[in-house]
Amino acid sequence: MKTLFYSAIALSLFFVSCQKDGNSPSTPPEAEKFPVRFSVTDFDRQVTDLDSRKAGGQDLSNARDSLGNAIQHLHYIAYNSSGNLVSTKYQSLATNNVEFGHITDSLPAGVYSIVLIGSSPVPATIFYSASDFGQARLDFKDSNGQLLKIPDTYYKRVTTMVGPNSKLPDSSILLQRVISSIEVRIADALPADSINVSVSHQATRFFFNRDQSSDGYDIRYLSKKDAKTYGDYVLFTEIPSTVIITALDRTTGAARVKTVYNVSCYRNKKVVLSGNMFSNSDTSGFKISVNDQWDDNGDPIPF
Structure with missing residues (x-):
């Protein structure tokens, strides 16, 4: 019986020794x-x-x-x-x-x-x-x-x-x-006018590994800067946008809508649309200009 007892102890010590020698975890040194x-x-x-x-x-x-x-x-x-x-x-x-x-x-x-x-x-x-x-x-x-x-x-x-x-x-x-600027100037607008301006196909994400905007295109409503001007920064995208200007008629309250198609935004450039919303003359159409100097004084070009 004593022989069996001592053999069991020896076997246990052998396994403990093996675990210490071969299976103990070690922490790798931190990389330089x-x-x-x-x-x-x-x-x-x-x-x-x-x-x-x-x-x-x-x-x-x-x-x-x-x-x-x-x-x-x-x-x-x-x-x-x-x-x-x-x-x-x-x-x-x-x-x-x-x-x-x-x-x-x-x-x-x-x-x-x-x-x-x-x-x-x-x-x-x-x-x-x-x-x-x-x-x-x-x-x-x-x-x-x-x-x-x-x-x-x-x-x-x-x-x-x-x-x-x-x-x-x-x-x-x-x-x-990585952004551009889009601005809409309504020459005949007054402070009390009800106006909103929307821009389609606006990117919401810019991926670093591709250096480009993609996915998640949405409609963005431009912020009002003053009575005549609406604008915001937008992410550059190669897909042209549609700009829709909606104003309520001062007399009837009916919606006046003007749409400008195929408006392209360019990286590091300001795109300016200018025109009238309340005039019924033939010259009331919106014009577009692109300014690469980020300036407010670009000459509008008929679109």
Whole structure:
């Protein structure tokens, strides 16, 4: 009996020893990380050819204003070659005004897709996919499917290699607009008039891996800027839109409707439609102009 007891103990110790020697879990060492730096700075010199909103205090003889006046929020996103999200950073000009535009990070060796998004006056709405870069995007719909207002939005995607034998990434990034502007000016409108303006085929998403807008086309109603002007930023799309202007007659209350077909929006350009809604003359039709300087003084061209 004693022999059987001691044999059982020996066998138990043997199994315990095997588990310690061959099957104990171990924590792999963390991968070595390497510093990276991206700069979206020197706005006045780099982006003077993007737009001309003629902000206060600028030289009006130069129709182009600077990115320094255009961007107040900056997002940084890094995806690895497997499509996994590895890092995000956010800066606000209001709280990061000294280092605003300088992004520093440390990443394990590998190839990365780096996305930088600047916007104003509010942060851009971004959908992060933790494991699928193909689904990462700007998304201008809320959880209830309602369209969100699109801010003035700039974007750039770069691919960079990080590793011990790679040159330390220190890239100066030039952001470019991914939106256009559409504006409708009703010359004979009065403050009390009831008017709405809709634009069809408006994209609501911009995918980073394709650098383009697609999917989710909707009708967008333009915001009223003043008694005569309606407009908003829209995502660039290659599909032409239909603009419908509806106004209630001042005397009868009946709807007056004017439709402008095949209105194309262009990245970094303002499209302006101008005309009358309440005149019955032959000259009341709407005209369209495209301004590549983001200015308010383009000459209308008959459409």
